Amino acid sequence: QSALTQPPSASGSPGQSVTISCTGTSSDVGGYNYVSWYQQHPGKAPKLMIYEVSKRPSGVPDRFSGSKSGNTASLTVSGLQAEDEADYYCSSYAGSNNFVFGTGTKVTVL
């Protein structure tokens, strides 16, 4: 299975919004509503930000939202803050207890 495709980078000024795409196939993103998103700061372990396409775990700010259309999922960060600067990865269930990550997107707060 191939990695899901994400843009290498995205940026925005404080207070603005940034949206990251995650493109897969009908065998993963398009076939299941089990897309999750992870935030990773340098030298730290990843942190779950969104699961089941659009649900937020307890403690994750509502500035983070997720959606999906066809084979593409998206993560939107609204009201960008300095601490949102990090790498973001999507992940999808791919059937038969297999999973796949995205290529990762570096978000820069200008």
Place this chain on the structure above:
Amino acid sequence: EVQLVQSGAEVKKPGESLRISCKGSGYSFTNYWISWVRQMPGKGLEWMGTIDPSDSYTSYSPSFQGHVTISADKSISTAYLQWSSLKASDTAKYYCARHMIVIGMDVWGQGTTVTVSS
């Protein structure tokens, strides 16, 4: 507090064997899968495989099938990732994560750095 604590950094030579561990606490270990994730230096996350600690059923990424073995000992709430013959290309940081299809990987270990060099 729910947490996964991984074993410490390792430095090995090519051809050597290695087993790293991931101990869960603060929750029922057999109620959640454990996944292993590789991150090579400066690179992205790669799903390696998943184990159900309740019955040790495992699934592997095709990219890692045959090169690593995932196991678990539910009596001590610990999952393992092992290699029988390391390569320099196995140099990476390895994370374990509590995982279910619906909720994703919601709790992560701190990571174990493995360095393979002659």
